[in-house]
Amino acid sequence: MPTGTASNYxxxxxxxxxxxxxxxxxxxxxxxATMELSLKGPRDQGRTVELMRELVARIxxxxxxxxxxxxxxxxxxxRAALRAVLTERIRADVEANVRYHLESGLPGDxxxxxxxxxxxxxxxxxxxxxxxxxxxxxxxxxxxxxxERLMPSS
Amino acid sequence: MPTGTASNYxxxxxxxxxxxxxxxxxxxxxxxATMELSLKGPRDQGRTVELMRELVARIxxxxxxxxxxxxxxxxxxxRAALRAVLTERIRADVEANVRYHLESGLPGDxxxxxxxxxxxxxxxxxxxxxxxxxxxxxxxxxxxxxxERLMPSS
Numbered sequence: 129m130p131t132g133t134a135s136n137y138x139x140x141x142x143x144x145x146x147x148x149x150x151x152x153x154x155x156x157x158x159x160x161a162t163m164e165l166s167l168k169g170p171r172d173q174g175r176t177v178e179l180m181r182e183l184v185a186r187i188x189x190x191x192x193x194x195x196x197x198x199x200x201x202x203x204x205x206x207r208a209a210l211r212a213v214l215t216e217r218i219r220a221d222v223e224a225n226v227r228y229h230l231e232s233g234l235p236g237d238x239x240x241x242x243x244x245x246x247x248x249x250x251x252x253x254x255x256x257x258x259x260x261x262x263x264x265x266x267x268x269x270x271x272x273x274x275x276e277r278l279m280p281s282s
Numbered sequence: 283m284p285t286g287t288a289s290n291y292x293x294x295x296x297x298x299x300x301x302x303x304x305x306x307x308x309x310x311x312x313x314x315a316t317m318e319l320s321l322k323g324p325r326d327q328g329r330t331v332e333l334m335r336e337l338v339a340r341i342x343x344x345x346x347x348x349x350x351x352x353x354x355x356x357x358x359x360x361r362a363a364l365r366a367v368l369t370e371r372i373r374a375d376v377e378a379n380v381r382y383h384l385e386s387g388l389p390g391d392x393x394x395x396x397x398x399x400x401x402x403x404x405x406x407x408x409x410x411x412x413x414x415x416x417x418x419x420x421x422x423x424x425x426x427x428x429x430e431r432l433m434p435s436s
Contacts, residue, residue, distance in 0.1 A: 199356060201411035202349060215412045222415065239427045246424070247400040250407070254400075257355035258369045261376065270400070273393045277432055 142209040149200045149210070152193045153217055158186070171233045177275045184248055184255075184271060191256050198253070236279045247274050296363040303354045303364070306347045307371055312340070325387045331429045338402055338409070338425060345410050352407070389434045401428050 138144035158166070162182075169175045187194055204211040222245060226238045251270060254261050262270065292298035312320070316336075323329045341348055358365040376399060380392045405424060408415050416424065 195356060195359060198352070201407070202353060202356075204411055205349060211412060215414045218408075218412055218415050239424070240431075242424060243401055243428055243431065246402075246404040246408075246428075247397055250400040250404040253355070253404070253407075254372075257358055258365060258372055260369045261372050270393070270396060274397055274400075277394075277397065 145210050146213045173279050177272050180271050188255050240278050299364050300367045306350050327433050331426050334425045342409050394432050
């Protein structure tokens with residue numbers, strides 16, 4: 129194989145997919161400025177709605193990355209090594225979200241964070257794959273209602 | 283092309299994918315007996331938790347169909363005709379779920395149905411693609427909590 133091909137950089141296809149997944153995953157994370165900003169402002173539902181809308185907008189804007197992760201999840205059903213890496217990653221991410229929320233002083237427990245995680249992820253899938261199922265307005269409305277109904281009012 | 287190939291049955295690839303999607307979608311729907319049974323029993327959170335667990339279990343058991351629909355959604359990002367058909371289908375399904383719920387006498391409004399739709403779909407994605415992120419027990423727990431927190435107590 130000529131030099132410069134993928135075989136020089138990745139031991140095998142699992143390794144390539146795993147590293148690609150890791151890189152995409154990193155880019156989907158908020159940067160430090162975003163994290164710091166999210167700790168500012170009142171600790172209530174209204175502020176959380178803002179943060180959730182920003183989150184959904186940020187991830188939706190990086191559509192190619194989010195869709196690639198979805199492809200990797202499908203690939204993981206056929207590749208145990210990839211599944212193990214993605215599982216580790218997503219589990220750590222869910223746990224970090226829970227910990228971060230509990231430390232933020234915002235109302236709501238670990239279960240609330242997980243339920244928001246579930247609802248927001250599928251909302252992003254809808255927006256990216258079949259954008260006319262829920263209009264942008266209805267999506268924003270669903271984000272607002274999800275927070276209002278799942279987060280205890282402070 | 284020899285007789286008996288897909289070209290005899292489908293005008294083109296869009297047509298094939300669209301029809302395949304339609305068939306899978308039909309098989310994911312509950313049968314009449316399931317629908318009738320779901321109208322029995324008390325009209326409260328406890329019964330709804332049971333129904334939601336059955337729904338998640340039924341769809342998860344037909345994993346190959348649900349994962350194929352997810353592949354079709356990804357394909358739809360590149361094929362406008364497929365996107366149009368799937369959009370129509372999913373939108374009708376969401377509306378039918380809302381109507382069915384409002385007529386069932388169970389508590390909760392259209393927004394609640396949509397938020398449960400979002401959360402349950404991603405829970406199924408987790409179960410089917412990375413089953414160790416949430417254990418079966420935690421999944422059941424999340425279904426219960428989603429209903430308890432989103433559905434008004436009757």
